[in-house]
Amino acid sequence: MYLCDMHTHTIASGHGTSCTIADMAKKAHEKGLTLLGITDHGPGTLGAGTPSYFRSLAHAPRKRCGIRVCYGVELNITDFSGNLDLEDEILEGLDYAIASMHRPNLRPGGQTANTLAYIQAMKHPAVRMIGHCDDVKYPVDYDELTAAAREYGIVMEINNSSLSPEGYRGDTRANNRMLLEGCLRNRVPVLLSSDSHGTAHIGDFTYARAMVQEMNYPEELILNDKPEQVLKLLGT
Template sequence: MKFIADTHIHSIASNHAYSTIMENIQAAKEKGLLYMAMTEHGPKMPDAPHIWHCINQWEVPSFYNGVNILHGVEVDIMDADGTLDIDDKILAGLEWVIASMHTPCIKPSVKSEHTRAWLNIAKNPHVDVIGHCGDGRYDFDHETVIKAFKEYGKIVEIDNGSFGSRPHTESNCAEIARWCKKLEVPVVVDSDAHFAGNIGVVDKAVEILTAIDFPERLIINADIDRFEEIVRQKRAGLQR
């Protein structure tokens, strides 16, 4: 399976990542990717960049060195009410918004609270992608939540970077993918790279999807026409 985009990538703007934007672009080009997204953490992560980094990222062209650049963010979920650490006005002007749970921002609680958080995130019109929700520390009612993702048009991320770093990711991602397959919810396969050499590396995520015979037509970054249609729709609605 060939992928044309990696839409979850970090740079040294976050101190726990190790490559520059230029190095990331070069790596994406060398991997044969047509698109990459800039998705630094929201400002409530302890070592995240200042909010100005998010606002000013349009200094990076939309096309550079043979790679299309999506200007985005990995925004942090702060509570079960679905509060995010970036203002809606800013999110409305970005091309790719991933919402994720991280322990410094939202402490793991009980299944019902995690479920409530995802249901509230599903309703947020500025969120495009549900980030690494296979994290076993944030167990939730898969059927209920993925039905909501379907209803509100969210894309579910299968995050290669989570394997080995977040507990029970493999079994949870398989179960989440089964529900996405059953309900026909689109997914995006990402590296969550924190080093340029890992951009486009999605082997573990592919193994999970292959094992359950997940349909390629539901993987948005496995087809250029499908992916670019989603990008066109997103860009048409930007408020800048």
């Protein structure tokens, strides 16, 4: 049974949901999760969390509705040097960061530039996961990317929202296969993530689970049923 969902968004992400952290924790508990990650978008996203919001998370309760809550951020990679959109002083107070590419913050480059940007972002000590690097608009070299993930101790995400028929990142199935093949070669652990904006999809890994099953990806490298290992890898 999968117990962790480490990529979710609340009202602070500014994407139309009215759900609070408490709402998210309650739904996660109802879904049988024991560990929930709140990772609202960094301030580079229009209408998203402000620096003061992320600063306040350092004082938020770790147990809500009977589950463990981790407080992180989905950072925007802002250039091909891997720079990020939240200050180090604030990142030090968070449990972890996901680094992702979003078109409003960084227009897609070529494969070499995109890959380098992800790898440079991996070097930041707060970054513990790379988010939805399956986006067809941002081609990458998955061999190079997963080798770097192994070197820097990064967890790679299999994003359920990307794989959904309603996903907006294009047909990501081929990219996710290449990502998983690279992770397997380099023995890189993965987390299946809902990327739920609000409570509707918390703990929903329908398409991501189907992908790892199709690929026969080893269960020991899928972290969703290993909350203690997730906490250790994220450094919380």
